[in-house]
Amino acid sequence: MTKAEIPNTILGEASSQFAAQGYSAVSMRDIAKQLGMTPANLYYHFKDKEDLVRSSLAYVFEGKMxxxxxxxxxxxxxxxxxxxxxxxxxxxxxxxxxxxxLLYRELLENDDARMKFLSNEVFQGPFSLLVQIIGDCVQTEDPALLVVSVVSLIIGHVQIAKVFKHLKENKPEYNQPEMLTRHVMEAILRLAKPVDAGRTA
Amino acid sequence: MTKAEIPNTILGEASSQFAAQGYSAVSMRDIAKQLGMTPANLYYHFKDKEDLVRSSLAYVFEGKMxxxxxxxxxxxxxxxxxxxxxxxxxxxxxxxxxxxxLLYRELLENDDARMKFLSNEVFQGPFSLLVQIIGDCVQTEDPALLVVSVVSLIIGHVQIAKVFKHLKENKPEYNQPEMLTRHVMEAILRLAKPVDAGRTA
DNA sequence: GTCTATATTCAGATAGAC
DNA sequence: GTCTATCTGAATATAGAC
Known part of the structure; x- marks a missing residue:
């Protein structure tokens, strides 16, 4: 997927703009302009806009997981x-x-072909790994369901934080990864039974 | 916000298309075409595209909560x-x-002005109500945090279902409101202590 | 209230010079 | 690899007739 160095510069800028404004709101001109290039040059590196979008997604997701x-x-x-x-x-x-x-955008767009691709190529591995990791910590009937719940809690809290901060019930300390981690860890231990306390202490 | 009958027809079609494809991917032409109108007519009813977008959001969110x-x-x-x-x-x-x-889109876009508006005008009421409703069922240090977790679980499960259905750990029955409700209710009772069992039985 | 017609701007994309 | 120049289509938006 790594085509060279210039493409990576392009992908960095493109993914940044796509994430911020959405695929259709960002024009090839916008990306080129920020890079100090002409749009034409983008077409030397990428077949068309769709190619640039897909490459940007791959660029960001690969290497995070x-x-x-x-x-x-x-x-x-x-x-x-x-x-x-x-x-x-x-x-x-x-x-x-x-x-x-970009993750939220993909969850939203819900393009079936792209979703299947991302699920198979990007998410299946980490998900199974998570099932195993959590299975080493707690006992539960359905570890996969627990993992979905844990991921839901994390994604949900982060997303809802944007609304929550405007509500009167808000406390500023909610919007921090450390707090969220503590909260989620506590939740896991309440939702399932810790396994073999001796090993995990 | 209700301007008449024709505008509501327009708002119905517009919100449907905006939800499906996003604001910038949908043109005034697209909406007009589906309605069997010309784009020009839309401008008779709405000042500009931004007006149509905002009106569509209000149209959908009001009356749900x-x-x-x-x-x-x-x-x-x-x-x-x-x-x-x-x-x-x-x-x-x-x-x-x-x-x-439309909800996911707003959470994603995270436009601060619009977020503040939606938080105050749409979400504050239901949120406080939920805090009260859940406070009548369980005892917990921080009811607001529990509500955020519950909403996170629901939103998260629904969103992640789109990925999950492509994973090998999937079970089809996961993607149903009844299952999710049961799961979330169970989670609530594990995350917090039921209050006054006599009243709630 | 809806149309035709059109002004204007901007998009994606390509050809061909350097 | 990057440019200039340009084609083509489509976008938002408006003026003015019906």
């Missing part, structure tokens, strides 16, 4: 490992606007 | 009431593509 493997490799203790994964994901969603917005 | 009040009025038992609210919201998100997609 692999961080999961690093965390798994670095932490032996299951609970600590789970906590680090949740911290990583919360922080990613809170702080990486490009990743998170 | 008021259903909450109906539920509260209809059910006395706190637990039953909570369950009906969750069922209503799950079903709304699963089945009303226009409402749900």
């Amino acid at each position: 692999c961080m999961l493997d690093d965390i798994v490799a670095r932490y032996d203790d299951p609970l600590k490992r789970l906590e680090m994964v949740i911290t990583w994901f919360s922080t990613l969603l809170f702080e990486d606007e490009i990743f998170s917005r | 008021c259903m909450l009040d109906d539920i509260v009025a209809r059910y006395d038992d706190p637990l039953k009431r909570l369950e009906m609210v969750i069922t209503w919201f799950s079903t709304l998100l699963f089945e009303d593509e226009i409402f749900s997609r």
